[in-house]
Amino acid sequence: MINLKPPEARASTVPPVTAEKALSLISKGWREVRNSADADLQLMRDRANSFKNLASSFDRELENFLNSASKSKFSVPAIRSSPPAEIDFVKRLQPKLSEIRRVYSSPEFSRKVLQKWSPRPRIRIDLSAIKNAIVSEVEDRDDVVDYDARESFWRGRKVGFTNFRWEWKGEGEGEEGQFRDWEPIRVLKTRLREFERKNSSSEIFENFKNSEFVEKVKSSLKAICKEPTESKQVPPFDVPELLAYLVRQSGPFLDHLGISRDISDRIVESLCSKRKSQLLLRSIPAGEASILEGDINDELDLRIASVLQSTGHHYEGGFWNYSSNHDLSERKRHVAIVTTASLPWMTGTAVNPLFRAAYLSRSAKQNVTLLVPWLCQSDQELVYPNNVTFNSPEEQELYIRKWLEERVGFRADFKISFYPGKFSKARRSIIPAGDTSQFISSKDADIAILEEPEHLNWYHHGKRWTDKFNHVVGIVHTNYLEYIKREKNGAIQAFFVKHINNWVTRAYCHKVLRLSAATQDLPKSVVCNVHGVNPKFLKIGEKVAEERERGQQAFTKGAYFLGKMVWAKGYKELIDLLAKHKSDLHGFKLDVFGNGEDAHEVQSTAKKLDLNLNFMKGRDHADDSLHGYKVFINPSVSDVLCTATAEALAMGKFVVCADHPSNEFFRSFPNCLTYKTPEDFVVKVKEAMANEPQPLTPEQRYNLSWEAATQRFIEYSELDRMLNDEKGDSQSAQASGKIFRKSLSTPNLTNMVDGGLAFAHYCLTGNEFLRLCTGAIPGTRDYDKQHCKDLQLLPPQVVNPIYLW
Known part of the structure; x- marks a missing residue:
């Protein structure tokens, strides 16, 4: 820095009084350090003298003890004739103790101890350079720094750290021996000389700016403060897009109001028709001018996904529905098939799910579990033909596997599990008792196939299937409405059953397959025959x-x-x-x-x-x-x-x-x-x-054949996408030529409605009075003691305790 002050101003910059005060303060601090060191040395000398006095006192006490022992009048003749061993030991020890006392009490020993513990080197600091630096200014030959004229010796010279003498007295040198620099001070002075040899401060800062450390810091700051380019390139939603998305997500509500899906689609298309050619161009990065054509719903999905990705938003679920995070670290998936009947009852829901499990298990992509109802002995006598009964689930499993192997001609590698069930004489069907989903462990809860989903969930009071499993497929076997219409007051009963079937299938399934169009038109359903023949x-x-x-x-x-x-x-x-x-x-x-x-x-x-x-x-x-x-x-x-x-x-x-x-x-x-x-x-x-x-x-x-039926099932239930996708729930738009990935974590009004229906159903089925009013078997909200004994289950009171205050 160039000093432009006049000489008079520069001379008065640092007054002499201030410099003398600074030097006095440094000298005072040095005196305090020296006095403290002298006090420590005096304390060590006092402790050495006390040790010497203690040794002399011990010697005197030992002599008094020996004299008193030899002159005692209570000594027996035997002791006088032969002195005890203890006294001889003490007499032998006395010369050694005297020698130790003499050695440790000698002045030479004290001097050596003090030399050992006292700081042999002494640091002598010459503070004159500090004083001169404070009261004077030095003119740097490069930076034009002028010094005061008081000290002509320093005029025009550059003040360096070498002017401060930190000297160390070498070990083994005499009182007036030569002094040399202390090693750390010497290294520091060497580095400072190199630093002073730099031509200018610009060279120093240029090297620092180009150093590797500075580059790493700059890259780290860029990574932290980097703004996503998408947020600058993807415009926000406009009103027509928001209205179109709201109308499309309100599909279930509009269905209940009687507004058909075609009308909703035309509304969405009209809102987006003016922007159809620009909808995707707003979502792709700048510089890519390719026009991507596709369905307006897909384009709207990609538009929503691109904006959400640009903002970094991620929806984790909430309100009624909760996201399920299942461990899919293993590449092999797991399929659980849950049905409402079992052999030897020769009905469609007993035979067809059994064949489905056998043919799905032939693939190496997935493990398969078939979950069938277990009936107590009294119910078995009512259901199974020819008075066939089983004493244990293992016995029935052997019967099922033998029957299957005789018909398919191969050994099917799948697991058979049982859940508690009770037979309803009025409905002529088996009703699950308790929460059926709990009989599939959480680690195996991946893909669920519900054979007759409406039947399984009429009185289901437990965890929501779609919360526990990644993908839930329902297969409709029976036209219950046709059966109910034949009963007394059948029209009224069919009306309520129709809406209950819509309710439970919407709440508990991701996809519904109807074997034919003879069944009622259920939500999320398609028609496909997924059954084969033996x-x-x-x-x-x-x-x-x-x-x-x-x-x-x-x-x-x-x-x-x-x-x-x-x-x-x-x-x-x-x-x-x-x-x-x-x-x-x-x-x-x-x-x-x-x-x-x-x-x-x-x-x-x-x-x-x-x-x-x-x-x-x-x-x-x-x-x-x-x-x-x-x-x-x-x-x-x-x-x-x-x-x-x-x-x-x-x-x-x-x-x-x-x-x-x-x-x-x-x-x-x-x-x-x-x-x-x-x-x-x-x-x-x-x-x-x-x-x-x-x-x-x-x-x-x-x-x-069942081979063709299994292939149709995998295709129409979207099981092929689930099995071929390692993560299960991902949908990539790249397969259809799209650029952006569809976001399944987008808040979805349909999912919220389904979650609300599931929550309401859970509350209603938890009330025993409402269950009985709708025709449920008494005591089917939980399994009974006989089921606990047969299936070796913990009592419901232990699994789901009720706490009273």
Whole structure:
């Protein structure tokens, strides 16, 4: 820094009084340090003298002890004649103690101790340079710094740290020996000389600015303070976009108001039509001018996702729905199939989920668990045919695996677990007892398949399926509305059941598959047949085709009907058709196989109408006695997808069935003859009885197989995306040509509505009075003591304790 003050001003910059005060303060501090060191040395000398006095006192005491011992008049003669060993030891020790006392009390020893503990080096500081630096100013030859004229010696010189003498007296040198620099001071002075040799301060700061340390600090600060480029390049939402997104998210609410989804879509399209060409261009980085075309909903999703990503917002869930963070560190996924029935009850929800578990387990991508109901002994006697009962779940599991292996021809590697269930005589179905979801451990809670989701969740009081599992798929098996309409006050009951089914499937499923359009139109649902036929029936069909190729007669019998003997399974329609056209079907004979609660009433009605029906006990459709029949009659319109119809087609038979949505899948097969009117029914029956069925092609056999059904299920349930995606819930827009990743963590009004419905359902099903009013079995909110004993479960009071104050 250049000093531009006049000489008079510079001379008066540092007054002499101030310099003398500073020097006096430094001298005073040095005197205090020296006095403190002298006091410490004096204390050490005093302690050495006390030690010497203690040794002399000990010597005197020892001499007095020996003299008193030798002159004692109480000593016995033996002791006088031979002095004790202790006294001899002391006498031998006395010269050594005297020698120790003499050595340690000598002045030479004290001098050596003091030399050892006293600071041998002395630091001598010459403070004259400090005084001269304070009272004078030095002119730097480079920076033009002038000094006071008082000290001509310093005029024009550069003040350096070498002028301050920090000297160290070397060890082994005499009193007036030569002094040398202390090593740390010497190193410091060397570095300071190098620092002083720098030509200018600009060179010093230039090297510092270009140093690696400064570069790292600058890069760290840039990383901390970096603003996302997206936030500057992605514009905020405008009013039409917000309104379009609100209308689309309000879909469930608008549905309940009677506004169709098409109207909502047209509103969204009209709001975004003016900006459709610019919607994605606002979301892509600058410099990319490619126009991305796609559905307006996808474009709106990408627009929302891009803005959220630019702001760094992340939605973790809340209000009614909570995000589930499941451990997916292992690449192998887990599929849990939960159903409402189990073998030996030969019903669709017992057989089809069992085959689904077997064929899904053949893939190495996932582990599979089949969760079936366990019935106590009293309920088993009511449900299972032929008085078959089981004493333990392990015994029933062996029965299930044996039955399955005989039909599929391979050993299926999947786990079978049981949950508590009770049989309802009024509903003729098994109702879960307690929280069914708790029987799938949290570590295995990945993908859930709910066979009959409405049935499983009518009285479900427990954890929400969609909260515990990453993906929940419901498969609708039964047209409950059709059954309920046949009961007393059926129309009113069907109205309430319809809305309850909508409620629970919306709240507990991500995706719903309907086997046919015969079921009610449930939320989040698509129609797809995801059932196949037992491989055993396909083998029977192949055998029949081979016999026909050899010219043998494969079918020796006429027509038959097989099904559980209850009115809702098509017996009412069958009796009505045959009674109305008895004369047109003169000579037509039909064999009927089935057992059920309405067997006596059905048989008495047929006998009263004098119908040509031959009733027999129910048997397995694959039984050898049924192979010779050529025509299968199925007039039922209550089925969702009749498994017996698919089995009859697989065996190469004719099938006469109603033109109904439940039979839509079978219309593509040439052996399926559908009728629309009772008169058409007579025509189709006569046609089937007069002709021979066509052999199935390989493609048709594959479409009926469980391999094809499993492939359709994986596709329509979006299970392929879940299994192929390591994280499970991610959706990438890159696969469809989009740039941005869709954000599933965006707050979604639909999810909030579903969460609210689930919460309300949980509150209502927790009230025992409301459960009983809606037809629940008493005591099914929790499992009972017998279930605890059979399944080795902890009592519900222990699992879910109730605390009273």
